Amino acid sequence: xxxxxxxxxxxxxxxxxxxxxxxxxxxxxxxxxxxxxxxxxxxxxxxxxxxxxxxxxxxxxxxxxxxxxxxxxxxxxxxxxxxxxxxxxxxxxxxxxxxxxxxxxxxxxxxxxxxxxxxxxxxxxxxxxxxxxxxxxxxxxxxxxxxxxxxxxxxxxx
Amino acid sequence: xxxxxxxxxxxxxxxxxxxxxxxxxxxxxxxxxxxxxxxxxxxxxxxxxxxxxxxxxxxxxxxxxxxxxxxxxxxxxxxxxxxxxxxxxxxxxxxxxxxxxxxxxxxxxxxxxxxxxxxxxxxxxxxxxxxxxxxxxxxxxxxxxxxxxxxxxxxxxxxxxxxxxxxxxxxxxxxxxxxxxxxxxxxxxxxxxxxxxxxxxxxxxxxxxxxxxxxxxxxxxxxxxxxxxxxxxxxxxxxxxxxxxxxxxxxxxxxxxxxxxxxxxxxxxxxxxxxxxxxxxxxxxxxxxxxxxxxxxxxxxxxxxxxxxxxxxxxxxxxxxxxxxxxxxxxxxxxxxxxxxxxxxxxxxxxxxxxxxxxxxxxxxxxxxxxxxxxxxxxxxxxxxxxxxxxxxxxxxxxxxxxxxxxxxxxxxxxxxxxxxxxxxxxxxxxxxxxxxxxxxxxxxxxxxxxxxxxxxxxxxxxxxxxxxxxxxxxxxxxxxxxxxxxxxxxxxxxxxxxxxxxxxxxxxxxxxxxxxx
Numbered sequence: 001x002x003x004x005x006x007x008x009x010x011x012x013x014x015x016x017x018x019x020x021x022x023x024x025x026x027x028x029x030x031x032x033x034x035x036x037x038x039x040x041x042x043x044x045x046x047x048x049x050x051x052x053x054x055x056x057x058x059x060x061x062x063x064x065x066x067x068x069x070x071x072x073x074x075x076x077x078x079x080x081x082x083x084x085x086x087x088x089x090x091x092x093x094x095x096x097x098x099x100x101x102x103x104x105x106x107x108x109x110x111x112x113x114x115x116x117x118x119x120x121x122x123x124x125x126x127x128x129x130x131x132x133x134x135x136x137x138x139x140x141x142x143x144x145x146x147x148x149x150x151x152x153x154x155x156x157x158x
Numbered sequence: 159x160x161x162x163x164x165x166x167x168x169x170x171x172x173x174x175x176x177x178x179x180x181x182x183x184x185x186x187x188x189x190x191x192x193x194x195x196x197x198x199x200x201x202x203x204x205x206x207x208x209x210x211x212x213x214x215x216x217x218x219x220x221x222x223x224x225x226x227x228x229x230x231x232x233x234x235x236x237x238x239x240x241x242x243x244x245x246x247x248x249x250x251x252x253x254x255x256x257x258x259x260x261x262x263x264x265x266x267x268x269x270x271x272x273x274x275x276x277x278x279x280x281x282x283x284x285x286x287x288x289x290x291x292x293x294x295x296x297x298x299x300x301x302x303x304x305x306x307x308x309x310x311x312x313x314x315x316x317x318x319x320x321x322x323x324x325x326x327x328x329x330x331x332x333x334x335x336x337x338x339x340x341x342x343x344x345x346x347x348x349x350x351x352x353x354x355x356x357x358x359x360x361x362x363x364x365x366x367x368x369x370x371x372x373x374x375x376x377x378x379x380x381x382x383x384x385x386x387x388x389x390x391x392x393x394x395x396x397x398x399x400x401x402x403x404x405x406x407x408x409x410x411x412x413x414x415x416x417x418x419x420x421x422x423x424x425x426x427x428x429x430x431x432x433x434x435x436x437x438x439x440x441x442x443x444x445x446x447x448x449x450x451x452x453x454x455x456x457x458x459x460x461x462x463x464x465x466x467x468x469x470x471x472x473x474x475x476x477x478x479x480x481x482x483x484x485x486x487x488x489x490x491x492x493x494x495x496x497x498x499x500x501x502x503x504x505x506x507x508x509x510x511x512x513x514x515x516x517x518x519x520x521x522x523x524x525x526x527x528x529x530x531x532x533x534x535x536x537x538x539x540x541x542x543x544x545x546x547x548x549x550x551x552x553x554x555x556x557x558x559x560x561x562x563x564x565x566x567x568x569x570x571x572x573x574x575x576x577x578x579x580x581x582x583x584x585x586x587x588x589x590x591x592x593x594x595x596x597x598x599x600x601x602x603x604x605x606x607x608x609x610x611x612x613x614x615x616x617x618x619x620x621x622x623x624x625x626x627x628x629x630x631x632x633x634x635x636x637x638x639x640x641x642x643x644x645x646x647x648x649x650x651x652x653x654x655x656x657x658x659x660x661x662x663x664x665x666x667x668x669x670x671x672x673x674x675x676x
Contacts, residue, residue: 024457027439028422032381053439066441066598067422069381085343086538089588090501090576091529123425123592125382126346127170128574129205129499129506138384142173 005039005074012037013045021052027063031070040071076111076118078156081135084108084121087128096132096149097121103153117156160193161238162214166268168201168353169385170346175226176209182230183211192238200354202268203508204255206529212250213237221247255505255524260486262479262494263470264347264510267354273392275400278357284402286473290365291410295325298369298476305475305483306492311337311428311465312540312569312645314491314558320462323452324370327460334366334375334414335437335456335463338390339421339428341380342541344500344572347508348466351496352379352386355470356393357402360416362469364407365476366462367414375414376456378433380421390418425542425596429644430463432598443598444644465570467496488514491557499525501538501574511556518552521575532577536585536661540569542592543649545656546585565656567649582661586631587615589653593646604647607638611654624666628658 006012016033020026030049034041041064050060064070082097097108104112104119111118127133130142136152144152165171165180180196187194202221204210210223211233222233222245229245236243247253261267270277278284290298303318324332336359340348352359363375379387394416397403405413419437421427427436431445434456455461471493475483483493491513497520499506504526521527521537528534536546545566547554554564561568576585590611597604611634618627635651642648658665 025437025439028436029419029439032420032422059440062441063439066443067424069422086542086585086588087344087501087572087574089585090574090580092502122382123596124341124343124345125169125173126340126349127173128344128346128501128572129503129508130170130174130208131501131506133173140169140173140385142170 006037008038008042008044010044010048013042013048017049017052026053027055027060028067031064031067035070039074043072076115078116078137079118079120080152080156081120081122082108083123083125083127083131083133085124087124088132091131093132093144096144096146099146099149100153103150104157112157117153160195162195162197163237164197164199164212164214164219166201166208166210167198167272167385168208168268168350169383170205170350171201171208171210172385174208174224178227179209179211179225179230182227183234186231186234190234190238197271199270200267200272201350201508202250202256203264203350204253204505205507206505207247210247215240217249219250221250221253223247255507255509259510260494260512261510262474262483262486263358263467263496264351264355264508265474266358267351270355272354272356272389273396275357275396275402278355282477283357283473284361286476287361287364287402287408289478290368290476291408291412295369295371298365299325301476301480302369302472305471305480306487306490307468307471307475307483308491308558309465310467310471310495310570311430312567317464317468320452320464321366321369323450324372324460324462327453329459331374331459332370332372333456333459333461334363334370334372335434335461336363336375336377336466336469337428337430337433337463338377338379338383338386338466339433340383340466340570341425341428342543342570342572344538344574345498345541345570346500347496347498347571349383349386350508351466351470352383353389356390357397358470358473359390359466360393360397360403362472363416364403364414365472366464366469368412370460370462372462373413373415375416376437377416377418378421378427378437379418380427381423387418387420394418424598425592426598426644426646429646432644434461434463441598443600444646446643467570486512488512488555488557489559491559495556495568495571497556498572499575500572502528502530502577503575504529513555513557515556516552517547517554517556517573518549520556520573521552525573525575528575528577530577532579534575535578535580536576536582538574538576538585538653539572540567540652541572542589543567543645543652544569544572545652546582546660547656548660550660565659566652582657582664583615583619583666586654586657586665587612587619589650589657590615593650597646601641601643601647603638603641604643604650607634607642607647608650610634611638611650618665621666628665631658
């Protein structure tokens with residue numbers, strides 16, 4: 001499953017804002033919707049959100065940068081998130097994370113030079129009884145071992 | 159007669175292939191020509207047996223597991239013929255691991271179709287709300303108080319008192335907020351109940367709304383839980399359609415509606431005031447208390463903010479079960495706790511039981527030790543802010559006060575098991591590192607203390623001036639514990655200090671014993 005995103009477009013951005021700006025405390029909702037549409041939160045969207053919600057640009061920028069989820073640039077075609085939290089550590093997750101880094105030739109938190117795969121840490125998917133776990137483009141995978149991880153990495157590279 | 163087969167759609171089951179199994183079963187059914195209905199339920203919580211599938215028989219449901227897609231055809235044949243199969247587990251209700259539990263909150267989880275109000279009602283759902291609608295606010299509050307229910311998010315604050323405070327506050331509007339930002343590693347009970355029995359959360363929140371006079375509620379779910387978000391949204395839509403949410407709930411004079419909001423990957427937003435800030439659309443910066451959220455919460459209005467499991471416990475209590483609930487437990491910890499067994503454990507999953515069970519029973523007896531087969535060395539109880547317990551403390555009963563007396567906490571009820579290959583200095587470093595990454599930055603002890611903590615533990619790991627640096631870590635922990643604004647900085651010392659205290663040998667050579675002066 002490759003996520004297909006629209007290219008940034010101001011009119012589309014304005015439309016997304018208008019869909020949500022009547023909600024109480026709409027900032028996060030709008031940022032999520034932007035990222036869902038464009039794959040990241042384009043810089044020009046920030047002042048547009050600020051003006052729609054009667055906030056300063058600094059306030060919206062502050063919210064945008066506070067949360068780990070929001071991207072300021074597009075991710076790779078596939079995003080592989082590996083759980084690094086304690087339950088997965090206990091089940092051998094550290095070695096698997098290192099293996100994924102080696103296979104992809106990048107450190108966690110980076111995107112491969114061919115822009116195919118972004119490798120990210122995630123702190124708990126709530127799959128702690130079937131650890132270690134990971135998520136590839138929204139699909140959850142548990143009971144990872146070397147073989148299953150390799151298959152997952154290969155799938156991400158396709 | 160149509161054969162009914164139940165396959166979990168819980169994320170934990172899907173992660174190990176439940177969707178593939180469901181598809182394979184469908185294929186097998188088509189091939190056989192037998193009429194089959196495949197019902198996607200939540201999980202029963204026996205995760206080492208997932209994907210676990212069940213078939214309805216005249217004696218009750220019969221379970222098979224763990225079933226892979228390749229097994230599906232032979233399991234299907236065994237189901238239709240009623241013949242033996244190596245993966246046959248017998249009657250689900252008779253599986254000892256399930257039978258010895260006391261499932262009050264999780265009674266329906268894994269049993270019903272989580273998208274069906276009808277199925278929920280057929281399994282005693284909405285009885286609590288129906289009774290609540292005949293009671294006054296004071297009577298509802300009296301029931302919640304009588305149950306002895308304490309906040310299941312970790313702080314253990316009496317739910318009845320919190321609700322009463324909001325009920326007595328006067329304001330133009332009030333809010334009910336459900337904290338579903340279950341960020342603690344080793345915990346998944348909130349996720350499970352939202353995916354497997356979302357109506358119980360909706361019912362609990364609705365009862366809270368009626369009790370305190372609030373008409374609007376929010377469920378703040380972390381973004382790492384897309385399946386739970388989808389399940390809650392579907393359930394809210396179904397509840398609206400059937401008159402259980404919206405104006406004049408089931409023909410009463412009460413109005414109550416719910417909205418799901420999704421977090422954005424900030425652990426600190428599990429802290430209630432940070433969560434409220436985030437719901438208001440701001441950075442998840444912790445607020446100083448007072449004022450309490452019960453007085454000035456969401457948008458400055460009186461707000462009941464409770465954990466998913468607290469709300470999920472309410473329907474049973476209001477359906478006439480207040481005394482029955484309070485009869486379970488020990489000391490001031492009344493009722494049952496959905497305990498989550500995770501990490502390197504043979505029988506991992508959700509075990510709901512009365513307070514009072516010991517840590518040793520949970521890990522060795524119920525959990526079956528490690529799946530690697532190596533000895534259990536440490537267990538972390540209560541998430542990233544919980545203490546590491548050695549075997550020597552396995553007699554600690556699961557109870558808020560008993561854990562506090564041993565410098566630990568039960569938190570949200572997660573237990574992560576580690577075998578003897580664990581390096582406790584590394585775990586202590588991780589606790590500090592996690593705090594540094596997730597700190598909201600408002601208070602200095604948490605923001606800077608955690609960073610200094612990582613640096614200092616690194617020095618210890620490198621063998622630099624071990625005893626002096628251990629003293630620095632201890633000092634930092636004290637500052638963080640007593641000087642932080644919220645539990646993130648305030649509780650990070652628990653895993654760090656417990657690792658130091660119980661596993662000192664992992665932090666380099668012990669200081670030379672002082673020799674008596676000649």
